[in-house]
Amino acid sequence: MPDIKIQNLTKIYEESGNDIVAVDDVDLTIGDGEFVTLVGPSGCGKTTTLRCVAGLNKPTSGTIYFGDRDVTDKPVQERNIALLFQDIALYPHMSVQENMAYGLKIAGFSREERIARVEEAAELLQITDQLEKMPSELSGGQQQRVALGRSLVRDPEVFLFDEPMSDLDAKLKAELRPVIEKVTDEIGCPTLYVTHDQEEAMTMSDRVAVINDGELEQVAPPKEIYDEPDSRFVSQFIGQPSTQFFDGNIGTVNGTAELVVGDYEYELDRAGLEGWDGDDVHVGLRPQYISVSDDTGAGIPATHLLDEPLGDATHSFFETEFGEVVVVTDPDFEGGGEEYGLVFQADYIQLFDSSSGVRIA
Ligand code: ATP
Secondary structure, three states, rough: OOOOEEEEEEEEEEEEEEEEEEEEEEEEEEEOOOEEEOOOOOOOOOOHHHHHHOOOOOEOOOOOOOOEEOOOOOOHHHEEEEEEEEOOOOOOOOOOOHHHHHHHHOOOOHHHHHHHHHHHHHHHOOOOHHHOOOOOHHHHHHHHHHHOOOOOEEEOEEEEOOOOOOOOOOHHHHHHHHHHHHHHHHHHEEEEEOOOHHHHHHHHOEEEEEEEEOEEEEEEEEHHHHOOEEEHHHHHHHHHHHOEEEEEEEEEOOEEEEEOOOEEEOOOOOOOOOOOOOOOOOEOOOHHHHHEEEOOHEEEEEEEEEEOOOOOOEEEEEOOOOOOEEEOOOOOOOOOEEEEEEEEHHHEEEEEEEOOOOOOO
């Protein structure tokens, strides 16, 4: 199977005389057998990128290769792709078996070959017992499995998914996620999966590509994206509840960098802080690395607002001089509107340039 190489992809739409830069000089390679998720907020250019790879949109500039084959100007039917959208669109008057076999029939496959391929795909998708049913008799999750099966039987070179689970509830999503992973793994072709759901991106991908305003912010394995975000945007977008931010200033004490946040100082023995002495920075901390002290003098003064108990942990909200802050507290924490001190675990502090949002240390 080939890899997908997206090189310097730019797509500009023109609307009422105005240029809309939907995708801005994107470079991304999806290796043979690799599952890459393109994740970002609404309107950031995910679907446009995917449609250019599929051949449904013509790039303004840039090149798309499947292996060594330049497919930039090839129509969708010459790309041998499997495409799955949010809109499932099964043929309502055909059974599951007929829906899955239809593309093969049009392509001239024999009856025996159609049956064999559909049975193999149905087994992989765990829908063998649904083959005689009509689409209206299936749940949303089952229908999406049939749509996946319809693509699967055609033995695609490339898998492209555009928010295929956004109409499904949380439980069905959780059930379908491993099925999609298993299927794409088994077929072994490169997969580009578009979603705005960071949880989907984190749980399914070999690598996550975070896109913001048409530009790629970072491409890395899920753990690296979470632990070592390259920018404030990535830190905030990935992770739930999201990274909390504070205003800080960098100083130096006895040759060691020191971070000042409000009345609190943290020694930071980190590379990358040379030359930042006296500069303002944005300080990011994941909510599980902030602890709540009864001693109001122990950390950033905080007034408790409310608790959201989740069973295995509680999300506790506080008002501070930096705005509202969410902290992951113990399952039995109950704040009761009291005053607390929020204490940072200094090892997990992320520092960002306050103007560009780029990670400093
Ligand atoms: P969503 O998650 O909401 O689907 P997205 O990240 O997939 O968003 P795109 O659909 O790629 O984003 O859109 C990127 C930008 O391009 C947006 O500003 C959108 O309004 C604009 N856009 C998309 N399609 C067109 C079009 N056919 N004509 C004009 N502008 C478009």
